[in-house]
Amino acid sequence: MDVESYKDLMPIILLGVVFFISAISMLYWSSKRGQLRDFDEQAKTIFTSEEPEGEVSDRFPGK
Amino acid sequence: MSQAPQSNPSSTSPYSSPDVAVRAELSEIDASIRTSSVFFTVSAIFWLLIGTVFAVIAAYKAHEPSFMGGTEFTTFGRMRSAHLNAMALGWGNNIIFAVGLWIMARLCRSPVRHGGLLLIAGIFWNVGLTVGLAGIIWGDITSVEWLEIPRYATPLLAFSYALVGVWGIMAFHFRKGEHVYVSQWYILAALFWFPWLYVIAQIMIIWFPARGVVQSVTNWWFAHNVLGLWLTPMALATAYYVIPKVLGRPIYSYYLSVLGFWALALFYNWAGVHHLIGGPVPVWLISAGIVASVMMVIPVIVVGINHHMTVVGLHKEVWRSPTLRFVIFGAMSYTLASLIGSSMALRSVNEITHFTHFTVGHAHQGVYAFFTMIMFGGVYYMMPRLLKREWPSANLIRIHFWGCAIGISIMLIALHIAGWMQGLQMNDASIPFLEIVQMTMPWLKARSVSGIFLTVGHVAFAINFFWMLFAAGAYRTKQVPTLLTPTSEEGAA
Numbered sequence: 001m002d003v004e005s006y007k008d009l010m011p012i013i014l015l016g017v018v019f020f021i022s023a024i025s026m027l028y029w030s031s032k033r034g035q036l037r038d039f040d041e042q043a044k045t046i047f048t049s050e051e052p053e054g055e056v057s058d059r060f061p062g063k
Numbered sequence: 064m065s066q067a068p069q070s071n072p073s074s075t076s077p078y079s080s081p082d083v084a085v086r087a088e089l090s091e092i093d094a095s096i097r098t099s100s101v102f103f104t105v106s107a108i109f110w111l112l113i114g115t116v117f118a119v120i121a122a123y124k125a126h127e128p129s130f131m132g133g134t135e136f137t138t139f140g141r142m143r144s145a146h147l148n149a150m151a152l153g154w155g156n157n158i159i160f161a162v163g164l165w166i167m168a169r170l171c172r173s174p175v176r177h178g179g180l181l182l183i184a185g186i187f188w189n190v191g192l193t194v195g196l197a198g199i200i201w202g203d204i205t206s207v208e209w210l211e212i213p214r215y216a217t218p219l220l221a222f223s224y225a226l227v228g229v230w231g232i233m234a235f236h237f238r239k240g241e242h243v244y245v246s247q248w249y250i251l252a253a254l255f256w257f258p259w260l261y262v263i264a265q266i267m268i269i270w271f272p273a274r275g276v277v278q279s280v281t282n283w284w285f286a287h288n289v290l291g292l293w294l295t296p297m298a299l300a301t302a303y304y305v306i307p308k309v310l311g312r313p314i315y316s317y318y319l320s321v322l323g324f325w326a327l328a329l330f331y332n333w334a335g336v337h338h339l340i341g342g343p344v345p346v347w348l349i350s351a352g353i354v355a356s357v358m359m360v361i362p363v364i365v366v367g368i369n370h371h372m373t374v375v376g377l378h379k380e381v382w383r384s385p386t387l388r389f390v391i392f393g394a395m396s397y398t399l400a401s402l403i404g405s406s407m408a409l410r411s412v413n414e415i416t417h418f419t420h421f422t423v424g425h426a427h428q429g430v431y432a433f434f435t436m437i438m439f440g441g442v443y444y445m446m447p448r449l450l451k452r453e454w455p456s457a458n459l460i461r462i463h464f465w466g467c468a469i470g471i472s473i474m475l476i477a478l479h480i481a482g483w484m485q486g487l488q489m490n491d492a493s494i495p496f497l498e499i500v501q502m503t504m505p506w507l508k509a510r511s512v513s514g515i516f517l518t519v520g521h522v523a524f525a526i527n528f529f530w531m532l533f534a535a536g537a538y539r540t541k542q543v544p545t546l547l548t549p550t551s552e553e554g555a556a
Contacts, residue, residue, distance in 0.1 A: 043317035058384040
């Protein structure tokens, strides 16, 4: 591919613009859906009745 | 620290819902992804061992060039590139597909659909990589760093990756529960970033090569971002998942973790051109890369504070957990490697470290001391849950940890010191080049010694893993502390 000027890279620049817009859209989406609120509660969503909060769940075996 | 499971009725977690249509028990999710995760882990360990053999040969040849010098297949260039690709694409990607996708499935709270898609992807990935590695050793190497695999193998890799990407999007689309945990952000973003990087680099360097400067800029944009936008987010996603899970304590500041993610997303992709400082590249481009490299201090400090504050006061639990021993070693290495990396991007420092072993040491600090150690931890957490068995040997885990920790420490110290002295001497025109090469010899021998430690660690890991996989019937969940049962009433290990 001969790159004589920036115009030769236009398809890739356009792809980059699409990529950038999708990133900003994700940020906007997360904000609209309440992902950036109530952080303390959201940090606990990984705990379950099978693997509850307050319980150490990994240790060397056999002792 | 609360002892009670979360019981908030307005909770966003559907794990414990009495409604079967909403509920997604972790054990059900684990069972649904077991086959593909085990397949990827087996493949990853296979590549780890192969890559270690290539690494030891390449390291030894650096101070004994005649070693295995009788055939062109084992020349330094081919062995070194075979090592890089076996580790980065063989070990790295397979273990990401194993641990990262398992975490993704758990966080999407939905049993895996179309698990066969992942298996097909896994087969194509490993076949493609085998063809690629054979091509490198055969002599079809492309000579572009990080893209050495010959072009006849890359479509297999791209197809395989596309399947994984489609699976990731489907898993996210069919998720239960509203909240997107920070690990999901990292994994989802990385699943988009990697194909973007790989496809653009393949097009502009291999298939329709751009000329000169554009090609080198693309090369380093790609190579640096494989670490920054693929390995790093996957390792951070693993750390953000297993540290709070093992300790039973939520992440210290969830706000900081989200801030860290977006800061990484904004800054890291600019940083790669710092590899071309001093080269015939527009100065503004290099300067932009340097600014971004220094800006990376923000997400690094944020992640460092968050991980440290989450484990503070629970250091004994960290030491007692095989998972967290590795993960915390990796997390600390992330902070250190990233801060050194930001410094290396400064022109005044780069004048010394460029073209020296310092860069090699830095790369290993990132990919091994940080990424690989965290992924080892992820495997130690994942496998007992997938197989419903505990690890057969605590001693083998210890040998693995100490082999890797001591080995990588020796390597990093040796290469950083050797590289710095080498850089200082190369900037002094009065010192003959061969004298500088001689000066580095003891340090390169130390690197070979580090390879012995790392090999011992990897072999211990492989033995323990396959022992668990094939012969662990007798070791099924015991009454004494296992990795699966609560340990609160048990004594120290």
